[in-house]
Amino acid sequence: MTEKTLDPRLAQMIADMLQGNARALARLITIVEQDDHDAHQVLREIGPTGKAHRVGITGPPGAGKSTLVNRLTSCARQNRLRVGVICADPSSPFSGGAVLGDRVRMSQHNLDEGVHIRSMSTRGSLGGLPTTVHGVIELMDASGKDVILVETVGVGQMELDVMQSVDTVVVALVPEAGDDVQAMKAGLMEIADIFVVNKADRPGAESLMVGIRSMLDLVCQGDAWRIPVLATQAENNIGVDDLYQQIWEHRRFSLDSGVFTTRRAGQRYAEFTAALQKMITQEFMQAVAEDPILCACVSRMNAGEVSAYEAAEEVFRIVSQQMR
Amino acid sequence: MTEKTLDPRLAQMIADMLQGNARALARLITIVEQDDHDAHQVLREIGPTGKAHRVGITGPPGAGKSTLVNRLTSCARQNRLRVGVICADPSSPFSGGAVLGDRVRMSQHNLDEGVHIRSMSTRGSLGGLPTTVHGVIELMDASGKDVILVETVGVGQMELDVMQSVDTVVVALVPEAGDDVQAMKAGLMEIADIFVVNKADRPGAESLMVGIRSMLDLVCQGDAWRIPVLATQAENNIGVDDLYQQIWEHRRFSLDSGVFTTRRAGQRYAEFTAALQKMITQEFMQAVAEDPILCACVSRMNAGEVSAYEAAEEVFRIVSQQMR
16 A cells, blocks of 8 residues: 655665755755645654754734744754754645744854744645645654754644644733733633733733733643743833743653653654544545545535535445445 | 434424524534434435535634625625535534634624524544534534535644535635744645635735735636635625625636536545544444454554554554454
């Protein structure tokens, strides 16, 4: 079903990437993003990874996440760590590419060989993003990065899924959070390992921090990680060193308490499930397209004779019987 | 595999709902949201729907979407149409419930029997939201609603999927849109049937409208629907009547041009795919949990001997062989 011999072109690219070649890494990421046969070969070949610490930075639009990521990258570089940055952008399903803007501001790191920056579009169908983000994280890990920073806009289930595939989640908020952001906050509250109130020189910062702390007091357990609420002004580089320290503090806590191992196991299982789901869906959909009986179910749905749900059930029943 | 006899309790609830009983509708929505055996029975029983016009309202946080939905509901009620409102909230995976806030403002319609309001959380796993949103739309349609308004925060693939399951998409923006919103705009540009610049009394409204129009000029074709860019002040009920008219104008255009039929077919196919994907994944995961050989693959993954991707491929290969 799948070939066991690796395409020599891919083998060379992987060898180059493992030697630290940035262009080979960039190419391999593009391949993995395609999520096709080559992508699967590459992911199979690099095998299990997990050396790098994976940090998610999320929050509502306008919270200054990109600036925070930029500053954190500088901190890591001062400590001679190699950094991978993944920006999982909500972007155009039409162009398929990430839009300029935030990315431009990362340019100070663009010439640094110790930093690899990648913008990913959220293009693709149901459940498309998480698997490819996982793949890109694994590639960056395999290429020898020490820290991987994943930035997403913190809205929606898909972003929560991405955040559940990192080791430390930083949630960034800003004082002038509106109503919708208030609603989001409850969701963000439960994935955060570290809270940041960015643009902390603006009015309302102090009361936002007090508000978050009192909400956290309601949720947090006694002996668990005590989620810090930090004030930053990423634009002016204030408070970012402290945030950087807290990220490593959280890693230490996680490793000592066993939380790290549990989370990683959860991440692997989620990756496994997503990959398996894709494989079987692909196989199934192909069967539907090729089988005249199954095509007839779809036609009856299109004619309005049965609902989409009934059609799916019928197809499922027929294929299940064929399997037995 | 699935029972063909309907639970009499569910049959009664469905009968009550079809008679216009709001409590029965609310209960059935709760059942459909659970996405379990009962949910599937209900969806199978109500069969194909499609009478109601389905309108999506999306946009970044703070664009005043809830207020727009509220005002549009009033317009529809003045025309004696029955309205279903679905708020697909990014909310807490912990509480599983939608957080208060926006919803409270809808309260003027809460006592109106011609309006059914439902907040949905985005809780659930991969691809969880769209199927249940589809189901809730179908229930509201079956219950005799004439218009269904679906409000989502316009970020991320999942929201795009929801917007692709409606007949008319209204994208709401506000003048003070920040950087992230700029980036989103490109994505929103391609799903919009109608653009609204809300809070149009604020500075920058005129230039935002000009900007949108010039972007649209680049994208839009000659004979297609000419996407209107409307100014509203939903809080003061200014411009909402025009928006309401444009929604029906768009429906008329869609029906005449055949776009409506094409879209509905696309929606049904997406529903079909999502439902089928869920069914087969469930079956597969159960097989993995029960089969000692497949469990061993997962154990090897947990021990770090193989990557998640390799484990998924192995499981898929074994099960595929068992099928033949």
